[in-house]
Amino acid sequence: MEISKEDVIHVAELARVQLTDSEATKLQQDLSLIFGHFESLNEVDTSNVNPTLHASGAQIVLARHDLEESHQNLRQDEIRSPLSPNQVLLNAPRTEDGFIRIKGVLD
Amino acid sequence: MMAGLDIGSSAAQHATNFRSNTYTPTDLFKAVSAKITIQNKNLNAFISITDEEALKAAEVATQRIKSGENGSLLGIPIAVKDLLSTAGQRTTAGSKMLENFIPVQDSTVVQKLKDSGLVIVGKTNLDEFAMGSSNEYSAYGPVHNPWDLSKVPGGSSGGSAATVAARGVPLSIGTDTGGSIRQPAALCGVMGLKPTYGRVSRFGVVAFASSLDQVGPFSRDANDMADLLQVIAGHDEKDSTSSLEPVPDFKSTFNRGFDGIKIGIPSELLQEGVEDDVLESFEHAIDEFESRGAIINRDISIPSIKAALPVYYLIAPSEASANLARYDGVKYGFSVLDGKNAEEVMSASRGMAFGPEVKRRIMIGTYALSAGYYDAYYLKAQKVRTVIQEEFHTALNEVDTIFTPTTPTTAFELDSKINNPIEMYLNDLFTLPANIVGLPALSTPCGFSGDLPIGLQMIGKAFRETDLLGYTHAYQSVTDWHKSEPTDR
């Protein structure tokens, strides 16, 4: 499995990670090697096999009165109190008038 | 040191001593705090030591005990992996990205620890965003193995394992995505449990791979572990993947003994480059069980188990690539402030603040999910995952539990594998199947190779942590491996 440097640069753009040239070179080698190992997956026959949708195999079953039976991994449409604006902005790199201020966004 | 106060006692022993008023949680906390602060110079097990808050918690616990309250872990010091959010206390995830990040809310597990009166003494070191098997990928320096400072403690919960092994605290919390509790437990000679997926809430735990992550306890024996699991287990309305399964009494099987335990050993796994000493200790442990009445079945098979490694290294990075997309220097975390525009700030911040392993996994995951590759990689991996799940299901119809060595080798030298990702990934070969199939698994000490501990892994049926704790309790009542401690660090 050979992954090109162009592939690496394209994927880094998709992932929004700036890479130095030497990082890109190293990742090209690593990814080629690692994806090469992944080829062994093809040794497992998966015709007629469904992909795992969820780790636990659990489902959320929507039914009449589903929420009345206390525990369900669903929420009633109820308002809970929010964070204070101070808490929202606590970790923000920069703020202005109660907003988070960021650099201009390309349209 | 106060008379009668041995920091290295089990949590249960401390609790007894609190009740008999030999010492108070405040006394114990002060002793623990001093010890872990000194040890940290060698071990680097903690990223933050949370003295002020912890002292207050210890004092509250002291009062609660005075007033006759009876929680089993009330006033017990505990260390928490720095991946679990702690309100008002920085939570770094081992990354430069979150160096100054202060959560506004506790994770559910931390909340439960506090509610039960445990005293959180600090946040432990880990591989950045829990990605690693050696704890060398922490932005805060590597953790050293208390048994041999030139060796790794394992990872990613290396700090949590090391401080329990070094008798800094009796209990700690880790997370396990592909072995991140069990592998360092084995390499540090302590007990570590990854509960069934969904048993413990993930709310407030910095996500690595959502379908694989699970929070779990470290301890030195099954009794303390059952107590801690009792505190943290249960459904959480804030985590839609937390299970509605009722929480049992985790000590309910402590009297079952060895009789009739059906143990399966998947022989195909033991051919995979396991060190001789590890194999020998493992066989000794099997003998221990068999001679006391357990039934050993060496014919069970998980034919596709070798595929677990690629399955894991596709699914975990894929989920991680999305989970880590939020760290972009926009609303919190490390931010390059002088970018031309928002897009540049995002890319540059991520480029600068993420370490090499995190970048590697983001790249693997992004590539595996990208147009044209999804079916060949991510989808294929999820199908093979189904196959492996079915194979485990079949095997666990025949036996009660599957035993393997926890790791193929004992603790390796610092820096020895850091430039070889594939070799590093092979470390998780025995542990990651349990994450892929969501089953509970634990590691308990079962021997040594020279000075270095070896771990025995037990994989159980879904939501049957009780079984595994019962087997371990039986094993620990006839062996002393779990009592060995490193010379004082």
Next chain:
Amino acid sequence: MSSEIDTDFEPVIGLEVHIQLKTQSKMFCGCERAYFDTEPNSHVCVVCMGMPGSLPVINRQAVVYTVMAGLALNCNIPSEAKFDRKNYPYPDLMKGYQISQFDQPFCEAGTLTIQTDDGTQRDVQLERIHLEEDTARLIHRSDSEGSYSLLDLNRAGSPLMELVTKPNIRSAAEAASFLKRLRQMARYLDISDANMEKGQLRCDANISVRPKGVSELGTKVEIKNMNSFRSVQKAIDYEISRQISRIKNGERIIQETRGFIDSTGETISQRSKEGASDYRYFPEPDLPPLSLTDTFIDEVRSLMPELPNSRLNRFTDEYQLTPTEAITLTDSKARSSAYEKALQADETVDPREIAKWFIGEVAKHINELGVDAELSDTKVTPQQISRLVKLVELKEITNNAGREVLSEMFAGGREPEDLVKSLGLKQNNDAEVLESAIKEVLANNPKAIADYRGGKESAIGFLLGQTMRATKGTADANIVRELLLTLINN
């Protein structure tokens, strides 16, 4: 560029419509959803902020609303659905991905009937309806450091229903009709206010053109930034003309996203947000897949209010309204409900009479308040309208007097009976009173009498008007007319 569509070409239009659902709380957390006129960042928690370790929990009501829309639009509701992550790093997206639905949405297929350009009805086929979360709001500013953006998270994580049509809309007018019918449906179901100006209903259009008779589709262009029904129509018309004239000039159509500029009425090319977008969808591991049982779907069905079509049929059957009257009344749920309240207030009043008043005079007064105004925005109640119509029906007052009373009701909110009294509008056909009034009019208008007698029939109209004015509209015109003729001819 001309907005006339070249008849050698056929436009092919598909719409992607986002509708904000009117839940109390957000899609995956308990923060209050309504954000209009709120302090910035005041409806925010760790979940909608995408803080490390936060996890989504599905708002059941949002699912109910989506399935309800699906049922109303004849969709197939599958027994299993799931959420997926749609990955696109952008500063308004808190987690760097949007929780959406990829290959297992809550609703599949479906239809919505629209009015076509020639006035007939036609079904637009739907592709799907799915549920997702809204983004944060970015406000663009600039200062001495250059341009920058402010981030307000109050909207982040609000439930958003996305409806995608098949590409079988053929004109800008059809697209506008589709959106109006969709808005009507959303309001009938009370799942959204669906106000385009407030961003509660948003529409993107995929447009291509092809020569008439060709079955192959042309290259499609996505149009964004259409913030009103009017701009949807303008933007689509513009884009169709642009594409046709390019093709005629031998130029290629480039597959791209173009934004509509309201001030110029043009669409312009937008730089792509992310190279070639690659959303890398995969199943959301934080949310187990959902099973939609029959009992759930039955429950949603039982919660559904009456839909526009069945109300329309009921109005023509039960109340004997003409189709035009019924369509006009049921166009708005609020209007048709007010109408029925008026009927219920007094069942002896003729429903057709009340309908005429609602469609005519009442509508005129309401419309003065704005296009989206309803009776409930005024001081007048349906019960009062019923009583007014009854007064006319009983000939207590004349039609004309009724109009005057209604104006006063809208102006001051007083009771119709009081107004009749205080304005002295009670119908009075007393022969003596009328005779003396007519005699006075005749005495003052000898020329009109002469005209009439000279054969000019219309002169009688003038005299009638004068008499009506003299009696302040309290007399019945027919009676006055007869009396007038008798007196002149004698």
